[in-house]
Amino acid sequence: xxxxxxxxxxxxxxxxxxxxxxxxxxxxxxxxxxxxxxxxxxxxxxxxxxxxxxxxxxxxxxxxxxxxxxxxxxxxxxxxxxxxxxxxxxxxxxxxxxxxxxxxxxxxxxxxxxxxxxxxxxxxxxxxxxxxxxxxxxxxxxxxxxxxxxxxxxxxxxxxxxxxxxxxxxxxxxxxxxxxxxxxxxxxxxxxxxxxxxxxxxxxxxxxxxxxxxxxxxxxxxxxxxxxxxxxxxxxxxxxxxxxxxxxxxxxxxxxxxxxxxxxxxxxxxxxxxxxxxxxxxxxxxxxxxxxxxxxxxxxxxxxxxxxxxxxxxxxxxxxxxxxxxxxxxxxxxxxxxxxxxxxxxxxxxxxxxxxxxxxxxxxxxxxxxxxxxxxxxxxxxxxxxxxxxxxxxxxxxxxxxxxxxxxxxxxxxxxxxxxxxxxxxxxxxxxxxxxxxxxxxxxxxxxxxxxxxxxxxxxxxxxxxxxxxxxxxxxxxxxxxxxxxxxxxxxxxxxxxxxxxxxxxxxxxxxxxxxxxxxxxxxxxxxxxxxxxxxxxxxxxxxxxxxxxxxxxxxxxxxxxxxxxxxxxxxxxxxxxxxxxxxxxxxxxxxxxxxxxxxxxxxxxxxxxxxxxxxxxxxxxxxxxxxxxxxxxxxxxxxxxxxxxxxxxxxxxxxxxxxxxxxxxxxxxxxxxxxxxxxxxxxxxxxxxxxxxxx
Amino acid sequence: xxxxxxxxxxxxxxxxxxxxxxxxxxxxxxxxxxxxxxxxxxxxxxxxxxxxxxxxxxxxxxxxxxxxxxxxxxxxxxxxxxxxxxxxxxxxxxxxxxxxxxxxxxxxxxxxxxxxxxxxxxxxxxxxxxxxxxxxxxxxxxxxxxxxxxxxxxxxx
Numbered sequence: 001x002x003x004x005x006x007x008x009x010x011x012x013x014x015x016x017x018x019x020x021x022x023x024x025x026x027x028x029x030x031x032x033x034x035x036x037x038x039x040x041x042x043x044x045x046x047x048x049x050x051x052x053x054x055x056x057x058x059x060x061x062x063x064x065x066x067x068x069x070x071x072x073x074x075x076x077x078x079x080x081x082x083x084x085x086x087x088x089x090x091x092x093x094x095x096x097x098x099x100x101x102x103x104x105x106x107x108x109x110x111x112x113x114x115x116x117x118x119x120x121x122x123x124x125x126x127x128x129x130x131x132x133x134x135x136x137x138x139x140x141x142x143x144x145x146x147x148x149x150x151x152x153x154x155x156x157x158x159x160x161x162x163x164x165x166x167x168x169x170x171x172x173x174x175x176x177x178x179x180x181x182x183x184x185x186x187x188x189x190x191x192x193x194x195x196x197x198x199x200x201x202x203x204x205x206x207x208x209x210x211x212x213x214x215x216x217x218x219x220x221x222x223x224x225x226x227x228x229x230x231x232x233x234x235x236x237x238x239x240x241x242x243x244x245x246x247x248x249x250x251x252x253x254x255x256x257x258x259x260x261x262x263x264x265x266x267x268x269x270x271x272x273x274x275x276x277x278x279x280x281x282x283x284x285x286x287x288x289x290x291x292x293x294x295x296x297x298x299x300x301x302x303x304x305x306x307x308x309x310x311x312x313x314x315x316x317x318x319x320x321x322x323x324x325x326x327x328x329x330x331x332x333x334x335x336x337x338x339x340x341x342x343x344x345x346x347x348x349x350x351x352x353x354x355x356x357x358x359x360x361x362x363x364x365x366x367x368x369x370x371x372x373x374x375x376x377x378x379x380x381x382x383x384x385x386x387x388x389x390x391x392x393x394x395x396x397x398x399x400x401x402x403x404x405x406x407x408x409x410x411x412x413x414x415x416x417x418x419x420x421x422x423x424x425x426x427x428x429x430x431x432x433x434x435x436x437x438x439x440x441x442x443x444x445x446x447x448x449x450x451x452x453x454x455x456x457x458x459x460x461x462x463x464x465x466x467x468x469x470x471x472x473x474x475x476x477x478x479x480x481x482x483x484x485x486x487x488x489x490x491x492x493x494x495x496x497x498x499x500x501x502x503x504x505x506x507x508x509x510x511x512x513x514x515x516x517x518x519x520x521x522x523x524x525x526x527x528x529x530x531x532x533x534x535x536x537x538x539x540x541x542x543x544x545x546x547x548x549x550x551x552x553x554x555x556x557x558x559x560x561x562x563x564x565x566x567x568x569x570x571x572x573x574x575x576x577x578x579x580x581x582x583x584x585x586x587x588x589x590x591x592x593x594x595x596x597x598x599x600x601x602x603x604x605x606x607x608x609x610x611x612x613x614x615x616x617x618x619x620x621x622x623x624x625x626x627x628x629x630x631x632x633x634x635x636x637x638x639x640x641x642x643x644x645x646x647x648x649x650x651x652x653x654x655x656x657x658x659x660x661x662x663x664x665x666x667x668x669x670x671x672x673x674x675x676x677x678x679x680x681x682x683x684x685x686x687x688x689x690x691x692x693x694x695x696x
Numbered sequence: 697x698x699x700x701x702x703x704x705x706x707x708x709x710x711x712x713x714x715x716x717x718x719x720x721x722x723x724x725x726x727x728x729x730x731x732x733x734x735x736x737x738x739x740x741x742x743x744x745x746x747x748x749x750x751x752x753x754x755x756x757x758x759x760x761x762x763x764x765x766x767x768x769x770x771x772x773x774x775x776x777x778x779x780x781x782x783x784x785x786x787x788x789x790x791x792x793x794x795x796x797x798x799x800x801x802x803x804x805x806x807x808x809x810x811x812x813x814x815x816x817x818x819x820x821x822x823x824x825x826x827x828x829x830x831x832x833x834x835x836x837x838x839x840x841x842x843x844x845x846x847x848x849x850x851x852x853x
Contacts, residue, residue: 009788009789010788013796014784016793017775017783017784017787017800018731018775018784019729019730019772021796023797025733026724026730162831163829163831164795164831165735165795165798165831167735212796214796215795215797216795217831247737248736248737456795457796457832458794588791589791594834595835596831599834599835600834621736622738622741629826629829629835630821630822630825630826630828630835630838630839631823633835633839
């Protein structure tokens, strides 16, 4: 039998290349109306009065008074209104929809709406903590008390915009009481459950379908639930098909982004120049609503020792509410911020105690059997030593790092080590998601995969089919996997957290083996599998004690840069990566994740600048917010190591986020190597380098 | 309103429309050529790229009036060509398609580049595609695909 990793052509690429693939904005329904959102023009204000113009026939206002259920988007907390009622808490907060046939008429109506605000002083400082977490391992107090030296640094990371090329969009129609929503979404059941809640409807009165998704990166995890709730309310009121598509500026101003963070690290250094203790204090800016920020924070905190084992640690963190656009899920989910801080801190500690950074890092590199930051255990083999050696050979790291260190501002090379916990943090998978998958065989022996996982470009349609076809030993085209439709697929959970192949794919593989055992030619069969956490996985959610994740993927990134000594412009010269994702279900697909993830991560580290001014996002289009282009792309080389994980399908672990999380520290360390100054914030812009050269 | 004559996907076409209408909207809404995507609406991302007289333009910043007397080819028509087939094979073999939203524009950009320069170097490919944003692939595989297509389709461009 063929090695599962050998690549096949992706099953959805032909229709994407001919222009036939239907994304949500391409879908037209007879009699369809358009919707546009009326938004707050202040970061914090009380709405005193809304004066509405007279509507032409066939045009509608939809606002909070039309909501049958409780006015919040069902995510975790009841704190995000579907439509603002009498106050607004961020610039761009939705107040109402205007719906009708002609987009120009809608724009005209919106221009005539007069909203009177009582403007309040917005909060942009980290003072209003909505969630705080705290945990420790060992005795860091003693370590600090007995320390020969204490080293501390503050790190800061900025916003990052997902910048999927397809903006957010949703279209819906209504038949009797049943509302159907088709969207550019990652999580069909998140959307469905949010809509059931807002409409106070029965389960069978809401149907959610995935359109072809033009990129997501977390940006289409929880945000589409807000759009779906608004649209569903409008559908119930107007009873005609309605389309809601964001323009780029609207998308960038009001949709969720990566949380800016402020991370204070302290290390206790003992008499042997060892790191005897470490503390981390993390602040993330949630924006105006909590959303998923608590979960983002916990992933950040758990990553506080990165790929290292430090015995005595104490970690705390806060989710702060501010009057800014709510932040949310983005590939990496808290880990990119923390791993940047950890990798820089290890480098800075080494410099300050006069140790070779590579030697110091190797000394604390996590090994199989070590306790994790939360006193769980790294049960599976860790092959980082081999991976590091491989990456250093590929890039000629050792000689370059010495050569570049003392030659003035010119070239630099940096290396990051990292891990990513696969699947939901803590007990999410076992207690909240409880994924269910089904396989259905028809009389023609065609097998349909029934799961809610969404292909957003990461190739899951192809990889899931490969798993089933290989186990059943049937051709790939005998396996059917349509885009999820909640009327047909069970809730196998959201398409997030690098869980899809490892967790859902693992269940699909088990279901396929079950089907194989029961297989009778020409007969209909339905099999299902539900997630069960391995018994040895224990997690105390309140104390942060135990196995935060069932498995970890690992990686090494090396980035080489050239820094212009006059303009401090940074040019990427080369990227080398080595990953342990257990086993690639399709090597080319993983290579694609590797290329795309690292460039997104490196972009976060040196290029992608986003700020707000008085609560309004300043970088709200692709002219202002710069992402890498082909012109920025250096030669890239990736090497995959096999290290099969017993519970993953064919040994596969998570891969999607892993490829991003090490990018920023690698490029930041490369720049540090080039300029010989301590880099403590990202993105490392020419302006920041100039500041470091003057004062750093 | 004006009467605008142009050749659209190899058909002589006349349309009564405002000359300031965006070509992108006309292609998508009036002719249903929805393979032409709107990514940014300001001429920066290339998702809406079409060929105007064989060269790439971003249809979101082309006022309809400027296409008078010109030929416009969208991905729907280009996909019937042999050159598209070669590009398609190369994009598949190199893994250059992920979410696919930038892909029609990338293929149009590749065609435009190869029309002008049938044997581009890596640097020339990077410059040729630098007006097309992709957030999934990191471009590496797209660059390789164009290089491979130029080789395979030698003589077609």
